Amino acid sequence: MKNQLHRIDLEMFEGPLDLLLFLIKRDELNIYDIPIAQITKDFLEYVDLAKELKLHSAGDFVLMAATLMKIKARMLLPIEANGDEEIEDPRTELMNMLLEYKRYKEATATFSEMERFERPHYYNIPATWSPQQEDNTAILEDVKLYDIMLTFQYLIKNYEEPVTHSVAVEEVTLSEQIGFLNGLLQANAKLSFAGLLEKFESRLVVVVTFLAILEMLRNRQVKVKQSKLFDDLLISRGKTFGN
Amino acid sequence: MEINELKQIVEALLIATPEPLTEARFNTCLGDSSSRIPLGEVISELSSDYEKSDRAFFIKEVAGGYQIVTNAQFEPFIKGLFSKSGKLRLSQAALETLAIVSYKQPVTRNDIESIRGVSSDSSLRTLLDRKLLEIRGREDGPGRALLYRTSTEFLQYFGLNSVKDLPRLREVEDILAEDQDELV
Numbered sequence: 001m002k003n004q005l006h007r008i009d010l011e012m013f014e015g016p017l018d019l020l021l022f023l024i025k026r027d028e029l030n031i032y033d034i035p036i037a038q039i040t041k042d043f044l045e046y047v048d049l050a051k052e053l054k055l056h057s058a059g060d061f062v063l064m065a066a067t068l069m070k071i072k073a074r075m076l077l078p079i080e081a082n083g084d085e086e087i088e089d090p091r092t093e094l095m096n097m098l099l100e101y102k103r104y105k106e107a108t109a110t111f112s113e114m115e116r117f118e119r120p121h122y123y124n125i126p127a128t129w130s131p132q133q134e135d136n137t138a139i140l141e142d143v144k145l146y147d148i149m150l151t152f153q154y155l156i157k158n159y160e161e162p163v164t165h166s167v168a169v170e171e172v173t174l175s176e177q178i179g180f181l182n183g184l185l186q187a188n189a190k191l192s193f194a195g196l197l198e199k200f201e202s203r204l205v206v207v208v209t210f211l212a213i214l215e216m217l218r219n220r221q222v223k224v225k226q227s228k229l230f231d232d233l234l235i236s237r238g239k240t241f242g243n
Numbered sequence: 244m245e246i247n248e249l250k251q252i253v254e255a256l257l258i259a260t261p262e263p264l265t266e267a268r269f270n271t272c273l274g275d276s277s278s279r280i281p282l283g284e285v286i287s288e289l290s291s292d293y294e295k296s297d298r299a300f301f302i303k304e305v306a307g308g309y310q311i312v313t314n315a316q317f318e319p320f321i322k323g324l325f326s327k328s329g330k331l332r333l334s335q336a337a338l339e340t341l342a343i344v345s346y347k348q349p350v351t352r353n354d355i356e357s358i359r360g361v362s363s364d365s366s367l368r369t370l371l372d373r374k375l376l377e378i379r380g381r382e383d384g385p386g387r388a389l390l391y392r393t394s395t396e397f398l399q400y401f402g403l404n405s406v407k408d409l410p411r412l413r414e415v416e417d418i419l420a421e422d423q424d425e426l427v
Contacts, residue, residue: 014336015361060361100358103413107342108335110410111401115332118402120315121303124258 016064017101019046024098031098034091036075040068067094172205177212185222185237193233244276246288253285262395263308282309306398307405333369340366341375345397346412349379349390367391375400 013019023042024031047061074090184191193213200206213235216222220238256264256272269282286309290302303312313321333341340363343355355363370376374396381387393406403409 014339015359017360064360097358097360101360104339104342104346104358107346107410107412108338111338111342111345112335114401114403115338118400119332120318121312121402122318122321123303123310123312123399124260 014105016043016061017098018105019043019061020064020098021102021105031095034095036068036072036091040065040072043068172208174208174212174215177205177209178216181209181212181216181222181235182242185235185241189236191235193235244280246280246285249280249285250289250292253282253289257302257309257311260310263306263310263399265308268308303402304404305402306395310399333373333375334366336361336363337366337369341370341393341397344370344376344391345393345406345409348392348406351382351388351390353388355391 013022020039020043023029023039024034027038027042029035029039044065047058047065051058051062071090071094181191184196193210196209197206200209213222213224213233216238217224220240221243222238222241223236225234225236226232252273253264253269256269260268264282266282286302293301299317300311300313302309339359340355343358344350347354352363352367355367367376371378374394376391376397377394378389379392380390382390397403398405
């Protein structure tokens with residue numbers, strides 16, 4: 001099998017486009033007229049490998065595999081002659097992407113060459129301290145947006161408290177619950193606290209309602225009776241109720 | 244001012260400058276004692292002096308200015324000055340990203356990724372950390388994505404005077420023509 005012979009390290013490739021260019025070159029395919037079925041088959045083999053290796057770019061390979069299969073499917077569909085309208089080859093977009101990527105890949109080789117050429121030359125790198133930096137404004141002179149972002153990220157990291165669980169904010173306020181109790185007491189002479197609890201779904205609402213009762217008690221808007229310790233609370237209208 | 248005195252001043256500036264010495268900076272440094280001799284002329288005088296006297300360095304025109312750089316043959320010794328073995332090379336992914344930014348700047352991360360077909364977050368981070376790229380504002384469109392540009396350090400790193408000195412990016416037509424030739 002050809003592919004077995006050409007098993008190559010997937011990490012060598014910079015991404016799915018790089019791999020496709022490799023396959024095209026290896027099999028001397030025409031980039032203008034890519035045999036989609038063949039290249040899809042070869043590509044999928046590598047994608048399986050990428051998934052196995054848990055490559056961090058595996059997702060990009062899978063996405064390309066889906067694109068290839070879509071193109072393949074569209075090429076199998078009979079072409080409906082639609083008047084004079086020219087039907088676009090389903091491979092056109094892929095071809096353009098490959099050509100564009102190829103341009104930059106070539107440029108990358110040039111950059112690599114320039115890097116190799118410049119590497120042995122050293123120049124004076126400014127020291128961390130220089131006379132100008134005694135002036136505070138000078139320190140700020142060369143700060144880039146990225147430096148600020150980094151600093152912020154660093155600071156915020158130290159600032160963050162470890163979050164073990166999150167709490168959804170429930171919108172319930174003391175005055176809301178006072179209003180709620182007022183309404184109930186207008187309709188009923190007596191309220192059972194235990195009976196109220198059954199209506200509430202969250203602890204917070206229970207707590208706030210209890211605080212509301214205490215507040216109303218303080219203002220003598222309600223009276224509260226309890227027959228014995230831990231027994232139900234009976235709430236009724238107080239002297240200033242309704243004021 | 245005499246040329247010899249100017250040569251000395253320029254030499255001192257080249258040694259002390261934290262970035263390539265530009266004509267404008269040179270004039271600022273001279274202040275009132277304006278030289279009347281353009282920096283380029285003084286530089287070429289200095290350069291020929293260095294050449295004649297077999298120095299270990301030369302003056303390089305880079306990023307729109309001048310700086311002193313060492314000759315390549317001393318690299319093995321200079322490496323000893325640094326804890327890491329000389330300069331670190333950029334990864335293929337970082338070079339690809341850099342190539343795209345340098346030709347298409349200003350670009351967003353999305354522009355880069357749609358050409359490379361692969362996520363480019365970590366390459367961008369490396370390049371920003373090494374100050375070869377910088378963030379220059381945001382795009383106007385929806386999302387207000389960050390825009391990336393190459394920096395002065397980029398020009399220094401690749402020994403370029405300006406982005407205009409980059410080799411021409413081949414046109415798609417050229418590549419196609421060549422591919423056709425290969426097939427024939």
